Amino acid sequence: xxxxxxxxxxxxxxxxxxxxxxxxxxxxxxxxxxxxxxxxxxxxxxxxxxxxxxxxxxxxxxxxxxxxxxxxxxxxxxxxxxxxxxxxxxxxxxxxxxxxxxxxxxxxxxxxxxxxxxxxxxxxxxxxxxxxxxxxxxxxxxxxxxxxxxxxxxxxxxxxxxxxxxxxxxxxxxxxxxxxxxxxxxxxxxxxxxxxxxxxxxxxxxxxxxxxxxxxxxxxxxxxxxxxxxxxxxxxxxxxxxxxxxxxxxxxxxxxxxxxxxxxxxxxxxxxxxxxxxxxxxxxxxxxxxxxxxxxxxxxxxxxxxxxxxxxxxxxxxxxxxxxxxxxxxxxxxxxxxxxxxxxxxxxxxxxxxxxxxxxxxxxxxxxxxxxxx
Numbered sequence: 001x002x003x004x005x006x007x008x009x010x011x012x013x014x015x016x017x018x019x020x021x022x023x024x025x026x027x028x029x030x031x032x033x034x035x036x037x038x039x040x041x042x043x044x045x046x047x048x049x050x051x052x053x054x055x056x057x058x059x060x061x062x063x064x065x066x067x068x069x070x071x072x073x074x075x076x077x078x079x080x081x082x083x084x085x086x087x088x089x090x091x092x093x094x095x096x097x098x099x100x101x102x103x104x105x106x107x108x109x110x111x112x113x114x115x116x117x118x119x120x121x122x123x124x125x126x127x128x129x130x131x132x133x134x135x136x137x138x139x140x141x142x143x144x145x146x147x148x149x150x151x152x153x154x155x156x157x158x159x160x161x162x163x164x165x166x167x168x169x170x171x172x173x174x175x176x177x178x179x180x181x182x183x184x185x186x187x188x189x190x191x192x193x194x195x196x197x198x199x200x201x202x203x204x205x206x207x208x209x210x211x212x213x214x215x216x217x218x219x220x221x222x223x224x225x226x227x228x229x230x231x232x233x234x235x236x237x238x239x240x241x242x243x244x245x246x247x248x249x250x251x252x253x254x255x256x257x258x259x260x261x262x263x264x265x266x267x268x269x270x271x272x273x274x275x276x277x278x279x280x281x282x283x284x285x286x287x288x289x290x291x292x293x294x295x296x297x298x299x300x301x302x303x304x305x306x307x308x309x310x311x312x313x314x315x316x317x318x319x320x321x322x323x324x325x326x327x328x329x330x331x332x333x334x335x336x337x338x339x340x341x342x343x344x345x346x347x348x349x350x351x352x353x354x355x356x357x358x359x360x361x362x363x364x365x366x367x368x369x370x371x372x373x374x
Contacts (some may be wrong), residue, residue: 034061041061044069046058048063049288051201052078053079053180054078072331082293091252092236102256104153108156108263134307156224157263160263164279174191177191177195179199184323186322187308188321194302197302199329201333204299204333205297212316217316217344221264221283225295231254232253233251233253237250259295266278281306282303283300301318304324
């Protein structure tokens with residue numbers, strides 16, 4: 001327990017009991033179940049999953065209920081729970097080329113291989129508040145949706161790369177960085193940056209992405225492609241059982257993801273004297289659930305944070321790795337800000353005493369007012 005508030009233990013217990021009454025609300029109304037949130041408030045649940053780094057919709061919904069709809073507090077609860085879970089096995093990198101697509105659009109080309117699939121989206125409707133909200137079913141499964149994975153859909157970036165119109169600097173071959181186990185150091189590898197952005201607060205990521213469009217990062221983006229759908233999660237049997245020598249992969253489930261590839265910027269400075277031929281560069285975003293705004297913001301920031309490797313001068317906060325990544329985590333930011341409302345009596349008394357002493361010293365050094373008037 002926080003030492004400075006130990007004397008108020010009974011008051012804290014009473015406060016928690018009152019909080020529970022407020023959370024439950026009017027008992028004449030039925031209590032909301034976690035399954036209802038998963039079914040009818042899926043986007044809020046997906047956001048808590050993404051920022052909480054625990055991909056379980058029922059637990060995310062439970063956290064959201066416990067937090068009375070406070071998304072940031074729900075993320076905190078989910079991360080705290082996640083920290084207590086054992087790590088059984090490391091899954092293989094997701095292959096989004098095998099995605100069973102529910103939505104796939106491109107803002108760059110009208111006609112793309114496989115066609116534009118609008119899927120479930122409010123992008124094409126007017127933002128009008130309806131007088132009555134009708135219950136909607138749970139997001140259909142791939143079989144219910146009727147969209148088979150079939151042949152992988154060609155990516156817009158692959159089409160441009162085949163024509164030599166997409167520049168992609170070589171990256172060091174290394175496994176994905178895990179910032180939940182290893183501290184985030186700067187400069188951070190791209191895999192660490194992407195993981196941090198995936199866990200970042202959506203509002204912060206959106207604001208920083210908006211800043212890049214307004215000139216603080218010098219980007220003029222185009223949505224190369226947005227995809228949303230189910231991707232299988234695979235593990236190797238040898239990672240589960242050390243006695244197994246078979247390194248083949250087996251699918252243990254699937255997850256709904258939103259993926260975005262953003263195209264921007266034409267000239268790449270390789271060295272101080274050498275430029276690459278004019279070409280597009282890209283930024284990448286991937287978030288669990290239906291999180292298009294988050295994936296788009298992530299892709300814009302990923303591109304902005306590649307400034308150094310693309311030979312661009314770092315002139316804006318959105319291009320500074322430490323500025324973006326060190327302030328993007330809402331749980332860490334919330335902890336630093338909200339701890340200020342806890343008792344700081346001793347600290348403040350020290351500051352107060354120091355200010356009074358400084359004022360006394362300044363007053364003694366000041367010329368006497370009567371002497372000044374003479």
